[in-house]
Amino acid sequence: MKLPPLTSFRVFNVAAQADSFVQAAEQLHVTHGAVSRQIKQLEDALGTALFERRNRAVFLTPVGRLLLTTTQSVFEQLEGTVYRIRQQTNQSVIVLSCEPTIAMKWLIPRLPAFEDAHPDIQLHLSAAGGPIDFQKSGVDVALRRNDFNWGSEIHSLKISDEWVGPVCRADRQGFLRANPVLLHTRSRPLAWKNWESAGGAPIKKGKRVDYEHFYLCIQAAMAGLGMAMASYFMVQDELRAQQLVAPHGFKRDRSAYYLLSPDPITPESKLARLANWVLGEMQACSSQIGSKAG
Numbered sequence: 001m002k003l004p005p006l007t008s009f010r011v012f013n014v015a016a017q018a019d020s021f022v023q024a025a026e027q028l029h030v031t032h033g034a035v036s037r038q039i040k041q042l043e044d045a046l047g048t049a050l051f052e053r054r055n056r057a058v059f060l061t062p063v064g065r066l067l068l069t070t071t072q073s074v075f076e077q078l079e080g081t082v083y084r085i086r087q088q089t090n091q092s093v094i095v096l097s098c099e100p101t102i103a104m105k106w107l108i109p110r111l112p113a114f115e116d117a118h119p120d121i122q123l124h125l126s127a128a129g130g131p132i133d134f135q136k137s138g139v140d141v142a143l144r145r146n147d148f149n150w151g152s153e154i155h156s157l158k159i160s161d162e163w164v165g166p167v168c169r170a171d172r173q174g175f176l177r178a179n180p181v182l183l184h185t186r187s188r189p190l191a192w193k194n195w196e197s198a199g200g201a202p203i204k205k206g207k208r209v210d211y212e213h214f215y216l217c218i219q220a221a222m223a224g225l226g227m228a229m230a231s232y233f234m235v236q237d238e239l240r241a242q243q244l245v246a247p248h249g250f251k252r253d254r255s256a257y258y259l260l261s262p263d264p265i266t267p268e269s270k271l272a273r274l275a276n277w278v279l280g281e282m283q284a285c286s287s288q289i290g291s292k293a294g
Contacts, residue, residue, distance in 0.1 A: 180206030
């Protein structure tokens with residue numbers, strides 16, 4: 001069966017997502033008439049209407065919505081594949097996806113050292129967490145905590161166990177001991193419960209305050225608004241600067257950080273050099289916990 005031209009599917013996909021032929025024309029840098037003709041040709045080839053035209057507005061028909069589910073997926077995969085092909089032509093570029101708080105509080109402050117050690121590698125950082133589609137995203141490697149199942153088709157390298165502990169501002173310890181305010185984050189809703197399960201010191205229950213992201217929780221603790229359950233890696237610099245204290249130390253919470261990749265990381269490759277650097281940096285941080293461990 002001969003398919004209609006790919007161009008017509010591309011024009012349809014843009015128009016369907018925009019719900020407008022005018023906006024599609026602007027995005028594609030063509031005229032409104034050119035978009036209308038491509039859509040009409042596709043409808044004629046398929047023998048059915050894809051859009052309902054009403055009062056200068058367009059609306060997808062049920063058949064149009066069905067086609068959009070396919071074209072959207074196909075063009076996303078195509079864009080991801082093209083991106084990866086282009087990346088492979090420039091082997092010096094590595095795209096690393098990293099959970100936002102780890103990226104902000106741990107990775108970025110250490111990147112100058114990586115650039116000094118590996119000046120021939122250009123690292124592009126993408127802040128994201130949770131499951132990742134390597135094919136669609138164009139990411140080469142991802143740093144994740146094993147709080148989700150990534151499946152057997154993804155290759156993983158363990159980097160470090162996670163260490164967590166309650167932290168607060170030093171001058172607020174006494175007040176928070178008598179009037180506890182426990183800061184929670186939606187990205188790790190079981191953080192306080194896991195602390196207790198790991199044998200951490202009992203924390204007196206008190207007022208609960210929720211934040212959307214982990215880094216907001218840490219900033220709130222630094223502002224003296226309460227006590228946060230934090231990863232050691234995320235507050236190491238603040239502890240060293242005495243902006244925060246960890247009155248009960250840190251404990252392993254049975255989770256760990258992994259580097260994920262769509263293919264095995266081959267020895268001596270630039271990805272291997274990045275992986276070894278991340279592994280070394282995080283292990284060096286872990287070794288400093290020492291007496292801070294509860």
